[in-house]
Amino acid sequence: MRPFVTRRAWLTSGLAFLLATGGKSEGSRRWRVGYLDSGRSPVGSNTLRGALRALGYEEGRNLVIDVREANGKYGLLPALADELVALNPDVIVANATPAIAAAQKATSTIPIVMSPATDPIGSGFVVSFAHPGRNITGVANMFGDTTTKMLDIIRLVFPTAKKIGILTSNNPTHPPLAALAVSAAEKLGTSATPFAARDPEDLELVFAQMKTSHCDVVYVLADPPRPSLPQIALRASLPTVFQVNSYVTNYEGLISYGPDTTVFFKMAATYVDRILKGSKPADIPVEQPSAFQLVVNLRAAKALQITIPEGVLLMADQVIE
Template sequence: MRRPIARRRMLTACLGLLVAGAAKADRSRQWRVAYVGSGRTAIAVPILREALRQLGYEEGKNLTLDVRAANGHYAILPDLLKEVVGLRPDVIVAEATPAVAAAQKATSTIPIVMSPASDPVGSGFVESFARPGGNITGVANMFGDTTTKTLDIIRLVLPNVKMIGVLISSNPTHRGLLEVAKQAAASMAIFAEGFVAPNPDDLERAFAEMKSANCDAVYVLADPVRPAIPGIALKSGLPTIYQVNTYVTDGGLMSYGPDVPGFFSLAARYVDRILKGGKPAEIPVEQPTKFLFEVNLRTAKGLGLTIPESVLLMADKVIE
């Protein structure tokens, strides 16, 4: 299930740079780190907080961690960033492309750590992976590179699939990812169509539209987690596969993509490097090297699906 990519191999060494620096942050100083999430904080913030603690930054001692989250309502992100910038943090950790875009507009001087972004170069966040060139660095998620493999998995589970509904939001990267999905599906003689749910309140309607359009399956593009999706998917009777792997633990049928929780541990190392004096312009953007395929058999049973043994053997994690 691994997809070696030359550029990723070249940049894997960058992680060593983050871990190894001889410089030390001043542990006696009170550092201020802001976390701004496009989605919820339930997954990311505990991981980030613990990773920072392991690096020597502890709230109440030498760290203030300011947390703001849009909870899927991206329109409020500019206001959240304005508020955060007013606190004058040493670093801003921005979760997902919508928050990164808002952070970029809010400040050109405070260091910003992407955690993660789908297309940092195409979105104009960095000049290149090797040398970002501005006040932004961090992690790219490579979700666009996993689409063909994901559709292969759908076809193995549903060999007669003809129509796939692609669930998108107002995330600015989704239009590009939708086109990638359409092209990959067309190469397999499958039709793919996008269905938009800009906000969490729109999910029920979007799934009803996919059901009415006779979709055989749903492909949920990467976004900050919207926890209602697995339940709505099950109720609609639509087999659904996700780019974000944490959905499967919450009742999603299948997922294929990078280890999402790992992004937030890596973000802490970027924060540490910056607090030690590193410049975002010179700290390379990292890409994931680990991809996971996960299956929830309880959900498959609820949908009346039998997952082929050949597919289960491919899985990194099976929930029974």
């Protein structure tokens, strides 16, 4: 015989369950994901959203995504990270090293997914790739490994170039990347000089400085895209190449060489999924991209009155006409 349960007891136990679960069953739980962007990347946030949707997460049903963007002004990131932490998200996705560093300072308990980091070990985000060891894991972009390769491409496209301007920001990963580029340029018999545009508003002035300094070509180190940059380069009549491919595919830049940046956000979604299902960031290995793409934009080349050598076009993974 089933034990008799009074209506009062049934209501009491039901109320306790609702209080414990927030009024929702486990299957209807609404997860909260914070997205902290060093720049302003609708491609990144939209790719992340699409990848999470493919994994069964739907905004308005079982997912909330809170977005905070610094628009290239990295000094805003600490306050933006604090805003996200105050919302008590289940996980934070941070785009690029400045945002990851800000999130790391804001919390040591909320899981953080790097999307991506240039040097996660050197930056102090993880102990090792295999065993991150803290509340941070995610994707490494390997831009350090592509820096010298880009100098080879510059030599092929601009064989008479005598001086390369290396465009940096206040991204903490840029000094070592710039040093690599300077060393690689010297080995090729070319000089290279870093020029810093700390904020997007500095780009016009810095391109004018590079023009006055007789730079023949500009090499832009990896950063969240500053969409106005390719047009500023065009107005300055300075051929400009990029580590980040979205400059070429989305903003009419000239040439890029590096990993497909949209892959980072798809990979980040799988990290978020694993964390929401109970895995700890300390135990999830850091991943790296397995493929790199050379992208050439012939429209930009025409606007700059540059002829891209046939050999470079044959090397390219994508040619935009």
